[in-house]
Amino acid sequence: MGKIHIIHENEEWTEHLTKRLDELQLPYEDWHLKSGQIDLSSTPPEGVFYNRMSASSHTRGHRYAPELASGVLAWLERHGRPVLNGTRALQLEVSKVAQYMALNAAGVPTPKTVAAVGKEEILDAASKFEGQSFITKHNRAGKGLGVRLFHSYDRLQTYIESDEFEEPIDGITLIQEYIRAPQPYITRCEFVGGQFLYAVQVDTSEGFELCPADTCQIDDLFCPADEQPETKEEKPKFDIIQDFNDPIIKQYETFLAQNDIAVAGIEFIRNEKGEIFTYDVNTNTNYNADAEAKAQKYGMLELAKLLGSYISD
Structure with missing residues (x-):
């Protein structure tokens, strides 16, 4: 039968789930992946695995948690374990x-969006929205990282050249039309x-x-x-x-x-x-x-x- 295994990096977001699991008297195990290791020659435990890895993990000091989770998910899927929100879900979560x-x-x-790497490329991408308001955001985000509204190219240029500019963790900034x-x-x-x-x-x-x-x-x-x-x-x-x-x-x-x-x-x-x-x-x-x-x-x-x-x- 096995257990329910919860893959994550932030216990504040799992306590509401574990409370419900306790209410239903369901066995579970916490897999906190802020650090760890995978013995690829071993066999995963029995049970079902639920992936709650977050794109914003780096804001909590867990920079490589998604990468570790990706390895864990590949290992689980290789052995045919049932996984809710597996490898493909994680790929979309972080991009x-x-x-x-x-x-x-x-x-x-989806809104018109241009992905850019580098400050000059961000400004060049913004020029394609001439006469329109637009939003910047991080590609690997969560928590609204990098989300800002601009009504002009000049305002964006001032921001890009200031100390307030936030570098995305994966280097990719999105410029998106304002709806x-x-x-x-x-x-x-x-x-x-x-x-x-x-x-x-x-x-x-x-x-x-x-x-x-x-x-x-x-x-x-x-x-x-x-x-x-x-x-x-x-x-x-x-x-x-x-x-x-x-x-x-x-x-x-x-x-x-x-x-x-x-x-x-x-x-x-x-x-x-x-x-x-x-x-x-x-x-x-x-x-x-x-x-x-x-x-x-x-x-x-x-x-x-x-x-x-x-x-x-």
Whole structure:
């Protein structure tokens, strides 16, 4: 039968899952990969393996955790162990370029984006957005790394030449068209077992906390829905949309199946014409406790049940 093995590098993002596993009395083991080793001649333990490796691991001092996780996943898959969010999911987690290409292959539109390495190339790429506002972001990101909104080439040049410029961990900066939304929010669709669970509306009128987890606090960052009119109505930042139904769900499920992704949060924004543009796939998805309690829908509980189904036989 074996255990549930959780591959990660940040215990603050696993405690909500292990709480649910405890509630369901399911056996599990923590695989924290901030460091470690793999004996490639050995055989992995029995059980199911869930990969929660994050693209932002280097911001917590775990620079090579994704690389180690990649080796671990190759070892597990070589021996036929069931892995949720395996090698392909990790490839997309650490590269937005790979994400966008995979989304496009599934027929999902993404914002116009140019990838560049080097300051001169970043500026040259920005020149292709003449007359438009644009966003910069890191290719290997998480936590909104490198996300900034610019309304002119000159403002970007000033930033690039200043000490504030953030070098991406993989050297690749993305320059992306700014999608102006008619309302100050984006939508995040959650999937467990490759199936739609719920959609959450994220209010961006007072800034955008890019991670819905309770432990995340991300300040002074821009998102694709920034600079919207202020709203005086007091409302929760995260609000699960009841009975959300849109053709994009089936497209997302197709994309997840094509890329062997079991668990993900996928974010999109609508422009003024109502067109949807998808700009982020998070295979290390977190959930907001307040929003879930209000809607009585619990992502980690559903995930724990899914993992338990692999060791119930």
